[in-house]
Amino acid sequence: MASPMKLLILQMSSIGNIVLSTPVVRCLKKQLPGAVVHFCTKPDHAPIVDSNPYIDKVHYQAGSLYRLIRQLRAEQFDCVIDLQNNFTTALIRKALGVQSYSVDNLGFRKWLYVRWKVNLMPSQHVVDRYLEALQPLGVKNDDFGLDYFIPYKDQVETDWLPPTHRDHYIAFAIGGRHATNRLPIERLVELCSKINHPIVLLGDKRDRVIGEQVEKQVGTKAIYNACGLFNLNQSASIIQGAWVVFSHDTGLMQIAAAFRKKVFSIWGSTTPNFGETPYKTSYLRLEKSGLSCRPCSLTGSGKCPKGHFRCMNELPFKFEEQQSRQQKENLD
Numbered sequence: 512m513a514s515p516m517k518l519l520i521l522q523m524s525s526i527g528n529i530v531l532s533t534p535v536v537r538c539l540k541k542q543l544p545g546a547v548v549h550f551c552t553k554p555d556h557a558p559i560v561d562s563n564p565y566i567d568k569v570h571y572q573a574g575s576l577y578r579l580i581r582q583l584r585a586e587q588f589d590c591v592i593d594l595q596n597n598f599t600t601a602l603i604r605k606a607l608g609v610q611s612y613s614v615d616n617l618g619f620r621k622w623l624y625v626r627w628k629v630n631l632m633p634s635q636h637v638v639d640r641y642l643e644a645l646q647p648l649g650v651k652n653d654d655f656g657l658d659y660f661i662p663y664k665d666q667v668e669t670d671w672l673p674p675t676h677r678d679h680y681i682a683f684a685i686g687g688r689h690a691t692n693r694l695p696i697e698r699l700v701e702l703c704s705k706i707n708h709p710i711v712l713l714g715d716k717r718d719r720v721i722g723e724q725v726e727k728q729v730g731t732k733a734i735y736n737a738c739g740l741f742n743l744n745q746s747a748s749i750i751q752g753a754w755v756v757f758s759h760d761t762g763l764m765q766i767a768a769a770f771r772k773k774v775f776s777i778w779g780s781t782t783p784n785f786g787e788t789p790y791k792t793s794y795l796r797l798e799k800s801g802l803s804c805r806p807c808s809l810t811g812s813g814k815c816p817k818g819h820f821r822c823m824n825e826l827p828f829k830f831e832e833q834q835s836r837q838q839k840e841n842l843d
Contacts, residue, residue: 517546689780776789780811
């Protein structure tokens with residue numbers, strides 16, 4: 512009888528990508544009898560992986576890469592699964608010297624799309640590309656979507672929110688890693704003014720000032736600025752309790768998908784064509800189509816290279832029209 516496999520998953524890039532990796536973790540654990548699954552990532556991602564019951568042990572890249580490799584070598588893995596496939600993860604794979612499988616990160620196609628606007632991207636979600644890399648192991652997509660596990664201590668109780676937001680609210684993740692991924696303040700105000708439900712604004716401490724301005728300018732609307740008041744797991748708990756979720760292209764968008772929420776996903780300089788739309792949940796893309804300058808970057812940037820920021824400044828908020836157009840695109 513063959514001994515159980517000891518597997519290492521490499522994924523260090525972002526909160527969103529860690530959440531998008533969860534089907535891989537689950538499918539490996541449940542489909543390979545006795546599999547021991549380790550996960551290697553950055554310390555910032557600890558809230559996501561530490562509570563995942565399908566992960567047996569987590570390794571963190573903090574400081575020396577050489578020290579991390581020595582730590583990983585000592586584990587004597589049977590197989591490495593590289594879901595990032597960049598220079599660092601390739602070094603780790605080579606140093607461990609065991610059987611490995613890597614996702615195709617489509618780097619050249621993405622470069623063509625950003626640099627020359629030549630779209631050769633496949634109509635395939637990144638999660639499906641992740642799982643495609645596992646086919647030699649006999650692992651298949653179970654179609655159960657994304658996972659997110661919130662420890663009991665981070666479950667947000669009803670009375671932690673204002674009375675106006677305890678029964679029925681919309682969560683709006685207003686943050687974003689880069690400026691070109693976020694709506695300008697005046698457009699945030701415009702969008703919030705069109706939402707006829709109590710809104711909880713989510714983001715980190717850097718987003719709190721923006722949230723305060725939105726809260727003040729919208730005025731009579733029931734807006735609760737929760738930016739910077741809750742940690743990642745607590746923000747996820749607020750999303751879990753929301754009716755629907757509005758979000759920029761961020762990790763909270765993927766967390767909303769993990770809870771099967773209806774998502775209004777807002778796209779600026781990046782594009783859903785990179786394959787990172789909300790997975791296995793209902794969603795509506797809010798984006799300015801027909802711009803020859805978009806996408807201008809792979810993950811976003813500090814400012815619009817053209818100076819006009821049309822992708823966000825001219826993004827339409829006509830939800831019914833956009834929903835009809837997206838449904839037509841899906842049929843085509």
